[in-house]
Amino acid sequence: MSIRVKLYMSYIAMVIVPLILMSAFMIFIFYARGVEDVRQYFEKENKEPYLQALVYGELSYVLRNDAGELEKQEYLAEIQERLGEQWAGLLVSRDGQIKSVAPFLKEAAPNADWQNLLDQPPSTVTFNSFRFETSAVDFSYPDGGKGRALLFRRYDTVPIYWRPVGTAFSLAFIGLTSLLLTYFVSRSIIRPIKKLEAAALQIKDGDLSHKVEATTKGEIGQLSIAFEDMRVRLKQSIDQSLQYEENRKMLLSHISHDLKTPISAIKGYVEGIMDGIANTDEKRIRYMETIYRKASDMDQLIDELFLFSKLDLQTVAFDFKVIDIRRYMEHFLDEQRFDLEKSDMELIYSIQEAEPLFIAADPDKLSRVLTNILNNCVKYMGEHTEPASMKILVQVMEQEQHVLIVIEDSGPGIDEDDLPFIFDRFYRAEQSRNLETGGSGLGLAIVKQIIEGHGGTVWAENAEHGGARFCLKLPKSATVKTVDDHEEHTNH
Structure with a gap:
């Protein structure tokens, strides 16, 4: 609920809620006393002025025309009783002396100074x-005596303090x-x-974990929600910066180690030539070939870095x-097969279907991926496998939304x-970190970066019969337009 709606609702509630509660209070009064009692009470209140008028009219007639009736105790008691029923009373005097005070008035004001x-x-x-309102009427008795009738009539139907108390109660309510x-x-x-303020203070202090x-x-x-998004992005940015810093430190550490070894070897061979240790043409040629190979390894390492x-x-x-990945793999492997056969490697490309299978890819980057994986297979098979059994099997399989490229060695x-x-x-x-036996350690990392840049995934596993299996999963393309073979294999 918005703040504006909350404020509007609170303003409306300030008016409606007291009315509802007061109405509930009145309903409770009705329920507590009974509907009939309350209705009779209000009917009596409404009829009171009319009934009072009847009694007052009769009394006025008696005072003007038949004042002698007031000397009769029976009539005086009757008229006082009838007035008392209407919340009124009569004070009667003769020659200045009080003759009768209404019982209703005595009960209402027992200590009043009636005289x-x-x-x-x-x-x-x-x-x-x-x-009470008062009305004084002077009259004469039949024998000539002077009389006065003072009528007290209730003016308010509720005690006088109820109004200010009720007003104060309503205002307080x-x-x-x-x-x-x-x-x-x-x-x-x-x-x-307040919670946002606490979160802001935590962020100010560098605590982004809450x-x-x-x-x-x-x-x-x-x-x-916006504050939480800001916190998450800020934390990701800081974590990424820390990760970049850690990567930079690790990169410098590995570069220094990987470059120090071949540089030391080159210096040693150069010193051997300078000191005359390579004193024959055969030794000098061998030394120069070693220096060239070490420099080439350093150049390749720098390119990969x-x-x-x-x-x-x-x-x-x-x-x-x-590109049509089936045609692309066929042309790429044809180019690689010649070099692999020199190393006694058999390269097998298994084609299950001949229909085109399209993906969106960077041909040059994909070529780098495949080359790095093949070089990895060649390097580790050359160390541990007999030449007659060194094989590399490549398959391209179609899935529902992806293309799966499997490269498996023996x-x-x-x-x-x-x-x-x-x-x-x-x-x-x-773990020796020898460039000649273990490589730079970046070939497969580059493979992962390129494949993920294509929106795909890469993983490795061991085949059932032994050997390593590399799996590349790339999304299929909805477009069927192909590039020509010359564009697909440029710079292979």
């Missing part, structure tokens, strides 16, 4: 918290209701803001083209402890 009221009648008087509504509405706004929960909807809930750094920083531009396979890490940067199953 003073008779002599100096006020316009209104208060008895027992009720206000409305004020309390407003305070409670304001409290609950403000708390529903202030508490989430999640910001959106406990409400509306503006504050949206603010909490440069490519991996750009891939890691996502600064390499991919030139995607829609070597010794990959140690189970090494399988989860072989695509990590600088990881070598051969």
Whole structure:
């Protein structure tokens, strides 16, 4: 719920809730006293002025035309009783002396100074918290005596203090209701803001581990969600920066180690030539060939480091083209087969279907991936496998949404402890870090970066009959337009 709606609802509730509660209170009164009793009470209240008028009319006639009736105790008692039923009473005097005080008045004001009221009648008087109007009528008795009748008639149907008390109660009730509504509405706004303030202070102190929960909807809930998104992105940015820093340190460490060894070897061979140790043409040629090979290894390592750094920083531009992966693999493997046969490697390309199978890929980057995997197979099979049994099997299989490329060799396979890490940067199953036996440790890491840049996945496993199996899973392309063979295999 938005803050605006909450405020509108609180304003409306400040008006409606007191009315509802007061109505409930009145219903409770009806229920407590009974509907008939309450109805009779109000009917009596409504009829009271009419009944009073009847009695007053009769009394007025008697005072003007038949004042002698007031000397009869029976009639006087009757008229006093009838007036008392109408919340009224009569004070009668003869020659200044009080002859009769209504029992109703005595009960209402037992300590009143009736004589003073008779002599100096006020316009209104208060008895027992009720206000009464007074009417004085002077008359003459039949024998010539002077009489005065002072009539007291209840003016208010409720005690006089009920109005201010009721007003004060209503104001207090409305004020309390407003305070409670304001409290609950403000708390529903202030508490989430306080949580956001605490989260902001934690972020200011560098603590990004506490999640910001959106406990409400509306503006504050949206603010909490935006705040949480900011925290997550800020944490990701910091974590990424820390990871880049860690990668940089590890890169420098591995570069220094991988370059130091061949540089030391080159220096040693150069010193051998300078000191005359290579004193024959045969030795000098062997020394120079070794220096050239070490320099070539260093050049290849630097190229791989440069490519991996750009891939890691996502600064390499991919030139995607829609290609038929079956034709692409056929032409690529034909080019590789000649070089592999020189190393006594048999390269087998298994074609299950001849229909085109299209993917969107960068032909040059994909060529680098396949070359790195084949070189890895050749390197490890050459160390542990007999020449007659060195084979590499390549298959392309179509799946529902992807294309699966499987490259399987007949070597010794990959140690189970090494399988989860072989695509990590600088990881070598051969721990001596010798470039001639273990490689740079970046070939398969580059493979992973390029395949993920294509939106695919790569993994390695051991085949059932032994040997390593590399699996490349790439998404199929919905477009069937192909590039020509010349474009597909440029720079292979």
